[in-house]
Amino acid sequence: MIHAILTDSPExxxxxxxxxxxxxxxxxxxxxxxxxxxxxxxxxxxxxSTVFLIRREKSPTETIPDIRGYGHTFPESxxxxxxxxKGSESHQRLVNYNFAGMKCVVRFEVDGFLPDLVTEDxxxxxNHASETADVDTNDLVxxxxxxxxxxxxxxSASEDATxxxxxxxxxxxxxxxxxxxxxxxxSIMRVHVRTLEEELPRLWIRQIPNFILAYxxxxxxxxxxxxxxxxxxxxxxxxxxxxxIKFATLLHNIVSFARGLNDCKFEIEYEEGEKILSFRxxxxxxxxxxxxxxxxx
Numbered sequence: 001m002i003h004a005i006l007t008d009s010p011e012x013x014x015x016x017x018x019x020x021x022x023x024x025x026x027x028x029x030x031x032x033x034x035x036x037x038x039x040x041x042x043x044x045x046x047x048x049s050t051v052f053l054i055r056r057e058k059s060p061t062e063t064i065p066d067i068r069g070y071g072h073t074f075p076e077s078x079x080x081x082x083x084x085x086k087g088s089e090s091h092q093r094l095v096n097y098n099f100a101g102m103k104c105v106v107r108f109e110v111d112g113f114l115p116d117l118v119t120e121d122x123x124x125x126x127n128h129a130s131e132t133a134d135v136d137t138n139d140l141v142x143x144x145x146x147x148x149x150x151x152x153x154x155x156s157a158s159e160d161a162t163x164x165x166x167x168x169x170x171x172x173x174x175x176x177x178x179x180x181x182x183x184x185x186x187s188i189m190r191v192h193v194r195t196l197e198e199e200l201p202r203l204w205i206r207q208i209p210n211f212i213l214a215y216x217x218x219x220x221x222x223x224x225x226x227x228x229x230x231x232x233x234x235x236x237x238x239x240x241x242x243x244x245i246k247f248a249t250l251l252h253n254i255v256s257f258a259r260g261l262n263d264c265k266f267e268i269e270y271e272e273g274e275k276i277l278s279f280r281x282x283x284x285x286x287x288x289x290x291x292x293x294x295x296x297x
Contacts (some may be wrong), residue, residue: 001107002290005094007168014050016103017096018255021053023108023206029053029254030201032270032277033247034240039272043282044254045289046264051255052289056267056282074185074214074221079112084171095177095207100248102255108206110180114226117179117210181210181226188215188223196229200236203229 001020005012019026031037043054085091093110096103182203186195195213203211209230215223237244257279258266267282 001092001094003166003168005105007170015048017050017105018102019051019053019104019251021104021106022055023106023202024055024057025053026104026106027202027205028270029250030205030243030247033250034201034243037270037272039270041267041269043286043289044258044266044268046258046261047290049259051258053254054289073219074216075111075183078214078221078224082172093180097207100251102248102251106205110208111183111212112181113175113179114181114210115179118173118175122174122176177207178209180208181212182206182208183212183214185214185216185221188217191215191223196227196232200229200232201240204233204236207233209233 002014005014025042028037028040028042041056043052043056045052045054081087091110091112092107094105094107096105098104182199184195184199186193196211199211209228211227211229213225213227214221215225254268258264265282265286267280269278269280271278
């Protein structure tokens with residue numbers, strides 16, 4: 001992620017960032033502040049004065065049994081791939097914003113974008129990696145959708161060797177934040193469920209302004225709703241001020257505690273049904289969040 005930021009925007013002021021996390025880690029802390037989280041774990045590490053929040057949950061290779069539905073077949077049938085990113089395993093995106101006086105960088109996976117919301121001046125930059133893009137200042141951070149990790153040497157002898165084996169390519173063109181969407185599919189039998197309302201906290205963390213909700217009848221999608229949810233996000237934020245104040249206080253406490261540690265690392269654990277977060281020394285093998293070459297940035 002840090003390689004992607006520096007490749008796309010070498011002048012980006014990383015030293016001024018307070019928190020670097022992902023939609024999952026920040027989302028779990030927000031759910032805790034709102035009083036409705038499942039169990040979770042995360043690692044916290046300080047590099048310089050920046051606090052990294054890293055997921056530490058189930059293995060990424062673990063499969064989830066008995067999954068049903070059409071959530072994966074819908075994108076295959078109703079969305080298309082840009083040739084420059086076709087075959088990618090995942091599309092990750094970064095947003096940068098200020099929250100409660102803290103500068104945050106948040107990574108999350110994005111489902112796609114609406115091409116009609118991409119202006120022509122951004123489209124013409126396609127396949128011109130050496131040119132600098134003029135991105136709308138209202139965007140939280142320039143898109144890095146075109147940055148693809150093509151190979152990583154798993155058996156590297158050192159952290160720096162791993163960094164050298166990481167190949168970063170710039171392809172495609174900038175996609176503004178206003179164009180990205182989140183996608184959910186549901187059975188037509190659940191048409192009366194307030195799906196968007198359930199998803200708003202997650203979309204707020206990621207600042208995703210568009211939501212596609214597709215209803216199917218026995219696998220056939222006849223009701224596809226594309227929604228601009230910017231007003232819904234504003235209303236949700238206004239209605240959740242008590243919870244967001246708790247969330248802000250929690251983040252400030254985590255940052256302050258982390259910066260005061262000598263070893264710069266600890267683990268946060270929460271057990272469903274409890275009322276407290278546990279801060280403890282990390283167990284098992286814990287690699288540094290950054291290789292030494294980047295940790296010096």
